Amino acid sequence: MVTVGKFNQLQVLKQVDFGVYLDGDELDNILLPKRYVPDGCEVGDWVSVFLYFDSDDLLIATTEIPKVEVGNCEMLTVVDINHAGAFMDWGLPKDLLVPYNEQQKPMEVGYSYVVHVYHDEQSDRIAASTKLSHHLDEHPVWLKPQQSVSLQIAGRTELGYKAVIDNKYLGLLFRVDAYRPLKIGERLPGFIKSIRPDGKVDLLISQATLQGDHDLSQQIVQYLVQQGGSSALTDKSDPQEIYRTFKVSKKKYKQALGNLYKAKKILISRGQIQIIE
Numbered sequence: 001m002v003t004v005g006k007f008n009q010l011q012v013l014k015q016v017d018f019g020v021y022l023d024g025d026e027l028d029n030i031l032l033p034k035r036y037v038p039d040g041c042e043v044g045d046w047v048s049v050f051l052y053f054d055s056d057d058l059l060i061a062t063t064e065i066p067k068v069e070v071g072n073c074e075m076l077t078v079v080d081i082n083h084a085g086a087f088m089d090w091g092l093p094k095d096l097l098v099p100y101n102e103q104q105k106p107m108e109v110g111y112s113y114v115v116h117v118y119h120d121e122q123s124d125r126i127a128a129s130t131k132l133s134h135h136l137d138e139h140p141v142w143l144k145p146q147q148s149v150s151l152q153i154a155g156r157t158e159l160g161y162k163a164v165i166d167n168k169y170l171g172l173l174f175r176v177d178a179y180r181p182l183k184i185g186e187r188l189p190g191f192i193k194s195i196r197p198d199g200k201v202d203l204l205i206s207q208a209t210l211q212g213d214h215d216l217s218q219q220i221v222q223y224l225v226q227q228g229g230s231s232a233l234t235d236k237s238d239p240q241e242i243y244r245t246f247k248v249s250k251k252k253y254k255q256a257l258g259n260l261y262k263a264k265k266i267l268i269s270r271g272q273i274q275i276i277e
Contacts, residue, residue, distance in 0.1 A: 001025070002024050002026065002027050002051070003051070004059065004070065005051065005071070005119045006050070006051070006069045007050050007069070008048070008049060009046050009048055010030065010046065010047060010049055011023045011046050012032075014043060018031075019032050019033045019034040019036070019037055020043075022049065022061055024059070027051075027059060030059055031060055031061065032060075032061040032063070033061075036061070048063070049063055050064065050065070050092075052092060052094070052126055053124075053126060055094050057124075064092060065091065066092050067089075067091040068090055068117050070117050070119045070126060071167065072116075072117060072167045073114055073115065073117070073136075073164045074114070075113065075185030076089060076090055076113065076128070077111070078098075078107050078108060078109050078110065078112075079109065081108075081109055084099065084100075085098050086107040086109075088113075090117075096115075096117065097127050098115060098130065099127060099129075102129035102130065102131055103129075104131050104132075105130075112184075113130050114130070114152065114153075114154040114184060114185055115128035115129060132154055132164065132170055133170060136164065136169055137168060137169045137170070138170045138171075138199075138201075139200060140165075140169040141199075143165070143169065143192050143201055144192060144195075145192050145193065145195060147192045148189065148190075149165050149189075149191065149203075150165070150190070151163045151173070151188055151189070151190040152164040152167075152185065153173075153182045153184055153186045153187075157172070159172060159174055160173050160176075160178060161175070161182055163203055165190075165201065169201065170201070171201035171202065173190070173202075174202065176249070177193065177204050177205065179248075179249060188205055190203050190204060216246065216248060216252060216256040217260050219246060220253075220256055220260060220266075221260070221265060221266075223246075224266070224274070225275065230273065231272070231273055234257075234271060234272065234273055235253065236271075264276060
């Protein structure tokens with residue numbers, strides 16, 4: 001099936017002075033302009049091309065590589081604004097339109113935004129949207145706790161960061177689970193922390209990832225054994241010292257100590273923690 005807004009393997013049907021025509025199947029013949037035709041290309045050859053609409057709204061092929069394909073998200077920069085909406089540079093001669101009704105807030109020239117790119121089949125055009133929740137699922141049924149995913153930071157909230165999951169879903173990364181400031185548009189590996197009762201997704205990116213405090217608790221016990229059963233690294237210790245030893249925030253460390261104390265695995269006294277044999 002030939003797909004607009006993506007790369008397709010298409011066969012050359014005929015050569016003309018201004019390029020070659022490709023077999024677009026149900027989309028009819030599609031022109032690949034001469035400047036994009038690979039050297040030595042002949043009738044019957046197969047070529048990998050990206051399909052989009054040119055400035056005359058005609059479907060056309062190119063061998064240029066856009067910054068994003070239909071169905072994916074990417075951080076792009078606004079280069080122009082007119083009566084139709086904002087236009088973003090996506091690496092092709094015709095800029096990518098973000099209609100006004102697809103803008104979460106008014107966009108500005110020179111600013112960059114994470115957008116979802118889609119093929120609007122009603123108007124038969126490729127467009128983008130900053131209203132990610134209109135295009136991405138916030139209640140995915142396929143994701144499970146501890147699952148490994150790819151993330152892209154899409155925006156900041158009062159609680160932390162909104163993130164795109166595998167280009168398909170939306171989730172929340174709490175600030176306390178980020179461990180460092182994250183940049184909008186940044187891509188990084190992550191994990192599903194939990195699925196809330198309302199179906200929304202919470203995320204993790206750090207080393208307390210899959211097993212969370214359970215792993216950290218085991219590390220603390222092992223550390224105490226290595227230290228002869230006790231340590232002066234308590235919940236009152238300097239956060240940098242805690243981070244140097246366990247690579248976690250002071251808040252996470254305190255939570256793990258609390259869990260160990262409740263499980264009667266350690267004693268906590270002023271200036272010291274001690275393992276219970």
